[in-house]
Amino acid sequence: MTTTTWLPVLVLASSLVPAVAIFLLPEDRHRTRTTLNLAGALAKVGLVVALIPPVLAGRRFEWRVPFLPEVDLVLRVEPFGLLFLGLSAFLWLLTTVYAIGYLRTDGRHRSRFFGFFSLCVVASSGIALSGNLVTFVVFYELLTLATYPLVAHQQTAAALRGARVYLTYTLGGGVALLLGAVWLTALAGPVEFARGGSPAVAALAAEQPGAARAALALLLVGLAVKAALVPLHGWLPRAMVAPAPVSALLHAVAVVKAGVFGVVLVVDELAGVEVAADLGLLGPLLVVACATILWGSVRALRQDGLKARLAYSTVAQVAYVTLGVALLSPVATVGGVVHVVHQGLMKITLFFCAGLLAQTLGATRVSELAGAGRRMPLTCAAFTVGALGMIGLPPVAGFVSKWYLGLGAVDTGQPWVLVVLVVSSLLNAAYFLPVVGRMWWGRPGSTSRSGTRARWEAPPALLVPALVTAGCSLLAAVAAGVPLAPLSMAWLIVQGG
């Protein structure tokens, strides 16, 4: 049952209004800015929570407005979009708290920062809510533009360089996406996302398989940039120059997730899994996903910079989602979809902790982390939870994702994918466990900042978000079978409800 309503617009407005207001605020109005930020973030969480029961009951909310000739801008609340929206709303709230604490010491251009920060959330909400391809493309490009100033925030030479690389990659990807979208729209008319695939695309695939295949491939290549699929992942490690809250948001919900969310949309809701498989798109996608998983992990092994190691780990981890949709199995799709949430929770925990360690101990390199567990036990405990989850060890969320991906791989008769998962787990262990081991059992060296205080735990604004996300990473696995848990939602999305 679809209802036309302003609700989806309200969701966007909850971050757009603060964005505009913050841009207009003078630098020194800290309190007003904080209030606006938190009010917007809380309003968004509230809206999303209010949307969950009716959507689970089968209601759909839609809002459309004419945009181009014959093409509408469509915002629609669907279960999968709502999952992504819920994730971004929740993590935005935590990241805002964290960012307010983080930028307290280094306070230049805060209005600009939080303005674009909110805009970035507008863009990801728009992506989550988009009901057709054109709407998706619009918000996707907006996301690129909104994140650039965040990556370049520190305005050092390295930051500007990293941000330029980021922009060139993502704009290039955007062009490919736009071309694909235009081509597909020209051939099949304005295509809307639908469960099991758009009928217009299915018809096109039957009539002109070559053109449909090429247009969809172009879309996927464009999306592969933000999804950081090898060999288009080069921007991600360079974008590490951004401040920690930005990296956290970029890696957990905003940019990279928008990429894989798009991949899932294109495969599952635009083409439909069967059509995509018939067109021969899933095989190459599967191979690319596997290659990305392995390559990202191998590169991560060698990074001494903690954030760089986490960045390469993101490359590998996000490809699990692509892997899930590329395997022609509902079970694997559940694994992929649920990993959107799980990876977000775990990776944001890791980045929060990386920021905490850098700010409090001055440790940005893995080699400087020896003995950090004695100084900052809570931070390191949160980091440990995230790292164990990334390896796929129970009872952390990553285990649930890997379990379903593995089952799906065997189900579809492709047990070699299981080998990829196994090798990837081993590699993850090889680059995460030494970090964890050094934290807890290493001898504090001369490289880390020493002092008279025994404990260096960060202020609550920074520490609490990390602990909350670490707790959620555990909870998502421990209570995986509870209704409203990410796993139950993923089943609902895949089976339809």
Place this chain on the structure above:
Amino acid sequence: MTWLWLLAALAPAGTAGALALAALRPPGDRARRRLVRAAPVSLLPAAALAVAGPAAGDLDLPWLLLGTSATLDQVGRPLLLTAAVLYAATLATAAHARGGRAAVLAALLLTCFVGNATAFVAADAATFTVGYAVMSVAAYGLVAHDRTAAARRAGRAYLTLGVVSEVAVLAAVVLVVSAGGLRLADAPAAVAASPHTGTIVGLLLLGFGIKAGLVPLHGWLPLAHPAAPPPASAVLSGAMVKAGLVGWLRFLPLGEVALPGWGTALVLLALVGAFGALVPGVLARDPKVALAYSSVSQMGFLAVLVGVALVAPDLAPACVLAAVVYAVHHGIAKGGLFLSVAVWRRHGAGRWRGLVVAGTAVLALAVAGAPLGSGSVAKYAAKQAVAPAPLLVDVTALLPLVGTVSTLLLARAAVRLLAGPEPGRDGLDAPLVTWAVLVLGGTGATWWLADRWAPVLRVPRLDAVTLWDAAWPVLLGVALACVAVVAARTGRLPQRVATGEPEPLVPAGDVLVPVERATGALLAALPAAGDRVAEVRDRAQAAVVRAAHALGRAHRVERAEARLSGWVPSGVALLAVAAVAGIALAVTP
């Protein structure tokens, strides 16, 4: 009685959490010390659960994790009781350990217990996997607890092998579940019917073999035991290695299908372990290394039972029961022996010296399988189970000699312990009492258990033949040990052999030592290769940029245009991918 199940899990888990938080408080904090001392009590519900047995009903919580279920069957129930008793004794010892960080140690032990017990009683594959993983990860904390160089090295070896084990198990379990073996009761049949039976069995032997100390995967045991604090060694050898055994018993297609190839291979490896452990073990310098090798030997004995069950499905039920009885006996006796090391170091010169020596001797004789001890019951059961096995080698003729091997290894441990630093003279305290209870209860319990919970097996009757059967291997071992001691006293043995000083002839960890070195080199080389590939890619990218610049100059495009060429790398990458994708798609029909 779901509440009892929940209490049994939540009491230790909650206590572990509280201890972890308490560890954040300054040392010497009274609340913290009290909590550490009270920790063993949190295992009471688990013990009560094991005693209640089937009366407690099954646990089924579909919302927890991937669906959690547990049951107390003839494998899980006795092992749960063993674990509860052993961990409680261990926690009592750990609470009195010298030096700080007792709270951390206790928290780790409790976490291990939760995982370990979950693995024992799990009724479905997902629950088992979760418990197994929680135990494996927390055990790393135990091994590396002392933060010495040796502990770090042992931790690294444990972790590397542990992760391999974990991943192999996970892959095997995923295959088992897709074959329809989510419920552990269905798992063996599912594995037998699966198209991947060989792969699954191979992964299971690898994954659980690491945990169970199967040769040649046993290397972490002799490294971890001496490095870990004595209470940690006690549960490592007593309870955790048994999780590997339980994994085999739960997942291998025992009793469903005959796998003579895999079974014979396992029996042979197990025999190599059971006897091969003698060489590095009797050359050891550290008493705990000798004890660790004795564990390797004993686990080899257990693996023989599993191998026989793989070869001969009709013997499987008896073999499984015998393995459980043996695991219970060995868990208590060997765990107790490791605790004896701690008890000796605290009380060995004090008023209770006689009691310590007597208790240790009882445990040692039980492990060796002397008559009337728990070991003789377990060994008798095992021999009965494998007697009709159609194997290349006559296993029943060889198994008694494992008792000789054990005797020699334990004699070595005793000699090295006595040669160690002067023990303390502490008075009567909680660790000593719990240890004494463990000695009495543990050696007696196996009789009772074998009688009550494992009706397929017969408890040996006390006639002259059985007594002699149990006695001669131990007597042979004692005789050989006496000869060796006399030879050492009279200087007929080289110093290195007699004492293991300065370094034992065969280093602890034996085959692992060269592998450790090779792996280190390989790990250093692999990422470097990755760097080289990245270098090549960067160079290629730079070349493209240069070429673009050159192009720009050639056409004398203005400066603004030239700056644009910085955009080229991404565009080139994108176009290349699009082109490759296009070609690939054009080629596919």
